Amino acid sequence: MNSPVDILKRYWGFDTFRTQQLEIIESVLNDKDTIALLPTGGGKSICYQIPALIKEGICVVVSPLIALINDQINSLDAKGIKAFHIPAGSSQDEVVRIFDNLKFGNYKFLYLSPERIQSKFIQEKIKQLPISFFAIDEAHCISEWGHDFRPSYAELSILKELKNDTPIIALTATATKKVLVDIDSTLQLKEPILFKKSFYKPNLSYRILKSEDKLYRLKEIFTKIKSPAIVYVSSRKKTVEISNFLNANGFKSASYHAGLSAIEKEVAYKGWMTNRTPIMVATNAFGMGIDRPDVKVVIHYNIPSSIENYVQEAGRAGRNSDNSYAITLTNESDIKLTLNLFESSQPTLKEIKFTHAKLYQYYQIAKGELVETGFDFNILEFCNVYNLPTRKVFNILQILNNFGIIELNHFSQKKSTLQFLIHHNQLNSYKSANGKKIKFIDTLLRMYGGLFEQEVQINEFTIGKLVGITSTRVIDILNELHIDQIINYKKSSKNSTLYFLHPREDDLTINRSSKKITQLLSYKHEKIKNLIQFIENDTVCRSVQLLSYFGEENPKVCNTCDVCLRKEKIIDVSSQILNLIKERTEISSREICQILNYKERDILIHLRKLLAEEKIKVTNYNTYLLV
Template sequence: MISAKEILKKHWNFSSFRGPQEDIIKAVLQQKDVITLLPTGGGKSICFQVPGIVKEGVCLVISPLIALMQDQVENLKKRNIKATTIKSGSSQDEIITLFDNIKFGNIKFLYISPERLQSIFMQQKIKELNISFVAIDEAHCISEWGHDFRPSYRNIKILKQIIPDVNFIALTATANKKVLEDISSNLELKNPVIFRNSFARENLAYQVFNVEDKLLRLTQIFTKTKSPAIVYVNSRKKTEDLTKFLNARNFKSSFYHGGLSVKEKQLSFDNWMTERTPIMISTNAFGMGIDKSNVGIVVHFDVPFSIENYIQESGRAGRNEKKSFAVLLKNENDIAIHREHIKKGLPSILEIKEVHKKLYQYFRISNGEITENSYSFNLLEFSEIYKFTSKKVDAVLKILSNNGVLELTNTYNQKSTVIFTSSSKNIISHTINNIYTKNLIDTLLRTYTALFKQEVKIDEFLLAKKSNTTSKQVIANLERLEQEEILTYNSVKTDSEIRFLLPREDDKTINKFSKEISRFIKQKEKKSEDFLAYILNNKVCRSIQILDYFDEISNKKCGICDVCLSKKRIKKKDISSEILSILEQKNELTSQEINQYLKATEKDILIHLRQLLSDNKVRINHQNKYHLK
């Protein structure tokens, strides 16, 4: 049998494991239940992927995000390792075919979401496989005390009944003692071996700066820092705006967010990895699959929502063990905006019930009915019809998805595009003779630029709103203009797909989950306040604060955070009176001559002399000698 080290060399081209990886892999191969806490950059995936190749059968990986699963599957395939996942919206026949391929195609890894495990059909199909062991990624989701609690994770233990002789490995990058205990208890692990790396990063300087002009500070940072960098912001628009700002000042940067196409994301990622554009401006969508060791600085331009998020994102700096920086820029306005954002982004139980009920009305699903269909869903259109804010609807959808009420597939990366293929003269002529499309053409030209030069991403709902019509009518008119060879329209008619997992029971459905939802909302609020307390505390070493949050007792100051550095800056001794006393005795002296009589640097002496000149206490003559006034 090929050894773990040989597999590491063959597929990853590493000659040795890092930290506790080898011991973790040994424990998994010995059929032990394992809990692994490795902070960001600790190489968690290798801890289950290597033993998954060593062992006979299929490693079942439970992962929370479709994008994360797809990313890991693609990375394994690039290393010539067979892996697969169940595509969202797959029919029962397609799933049967997939499982046949797994059984007979030597597939080593099957990635599925915890929601999939709720299906008795899926449980039966898993039972038919030769499962080597189960890996639970992002295992902190199991705990209601974790930063991203998902109730569906608490049902993973059903696997203990389906495949009772199989061992588990639960992996997370961010968990305190309470969360680790919750993971072990809920999964019913048998005497789990716990591997826990410290959150201490001796080479990473956590620095929080209160600044009014963040753009100026950003330019100062990148004038001084030449190593690859990531700047995290909280909106897609801001990624593009900041990139333009930096590029206009000759800093090479690119941007990344969830609204980009797969090609655009890959291009931006490749440019950053190869350092053609060493600065990446991104939302938190940029995180999966990042393995760049020489990132020298991670800047949080906006305030993150929890210490866990902050640590994960900051931890992408300094993986080569060289000194690096995690810089957070804030001002008083940020704190107010942060609290307001939390308030607006967390719906009440009543609001959840209301949005949930309207969803069924929107798709005309009657009481007691359950449907296997997937429905195209436009979040903005739905929000407009029922007078909800899109942010609130988005939050409710995530809560309903996390509680197994519905399955939500986001396809924000798909946007319709338009390019004019006719001349501006022909278009003017067309608008004179076609009143139906004149309004739309005028709105297009007012809303978007470069329509004659390149394909431009458009939003049909926005166009409908601006031209006082419906999105269906906008789509129909765009299709008509394409037929008349005025433009080329590449249509994407939805931004999401929804599949309902439970029959319609309105309030009764939400009442079943109300306690969990309430706890989830309170936890979100607490984590937000915990993070604000961290950034506002300028008395205690940043590293000590972080370690304390994760239940690590330490009194060792890092010496490199903003708090430690501020305490090192001892107020300079005032030597003005000593200078005046020397000049009174010696009449007149140059700064170098004064230096001979004082225990001070020439720089300090010059600073004090300038102040004395300003205060009219001394004068300087043509020989550059100082004397009393």
């Protein structure tokens, strides 16, 4: 049998493991339930991939994002390792074929989303597989106290029911003690071994920079730093605005957010990875699975949503162990705005009950009635009907979803479809009369089959690329063809689908979970308070603050953050002033400013400090002497 080091060398080209990787691998090889808490860039995937290659059977990996699953499978495929996932929309026959291939095709990995595992059919198929162990990636999603809670993750206790003696490894980059307890209890782990690597990153310098002109600061930073970078912003609109600003100032950047199509995301990501656009301006949608070792700087243009998110996003810098920077640009207005937005968007228990009752009323559901079909839901329309604040309602819906009161499927986006309504001969006549649309129509016919027989899903962005026009112009032309009754065009819908999981009982439904909901609301207030405290605390080393938050004892001072550098500067300037006075015996502040390469304001601050400490004294002629 190959050893872990042999596998590492053969497939990854490394001779040695990073800290704790080998110990985690050995724990899995010894069939122990394992929790691995490794910071971003700590090499979590190797911890389950190597034991899976050594052990008999198939490793089932639970992962939250399709993009992350695809990246992992492509990476394994490039190494000649066989892995499968079940594509969205697969029929039952296709799923049966996939599981047959898994059993008889020498596959080592099956990647599944947590939602897929809730399918009874999939569960039966898992029972029939020879499974080596389960790997739960991004395991913090299990806990409602975590920063990325996913209700489907909370149902993963089913794994022990399906395969009671099969070990589990849970992996995450950020988890507090409370979250670790939830991971253990939810997965029903048996005497799990916890591996917890320090979050201390000696090569990553945390900087909180106060600036009233953040755009100017961005220019300053990217004039000095020419390496790959990520700029995190708070909204989709800002990704475009900041990217346009950087491009107008001679920097190459792209924007990335959740509203982009899959193709647009891929184009932006490839541009960043190939250095065509080395600066990525993004919302936190640019997150899990981003694996580029040479990112030099991560900038938070806006205050992040939590310390957990901050650590995970900042940790995308310096994975190659080179010196790197995590910079947050902020000012007093920013902090006030963050607190105001938080307060205005966080609901009370009373508001949760009110909105919950209005949802039933909106769909005219009577008391005691349970409707099992889903409802098309548009949050803006709902809020307009009842004059409710959208941000607050969004948070209420998340809480109701997380506590199993409703199910809100945000990923039910319906793709655009079209079908031709006329025959080929009639279409030729239309093309003759509308010459400017010939190329467009012919492109549609080449790209998609069956357009005359049925509705076919289309992608406006892809059509635009082939025709050489924007996706907005594609939509305009399709609408014109629709109005002319040449096609039936249905534009994509981004509405969610809402399911009620309980009969209508109004307050009674909420009351069953009111204690936990109240605790959650309190916990959210605590998290924002911790975040603001971290940003405003300029007396304690940034690294020490972060390590203490995650429960590390005796954390090291980093000596590279803005707090540490400011302390060093104070000590350095003071000692230089003392040496200068000693050398000259008597000297004025003007002379000190001329000799020392510091701002006059800083020198005056240090002179006052030395006077207060009675290390120097001032004469009647405003000159300084040693005491």
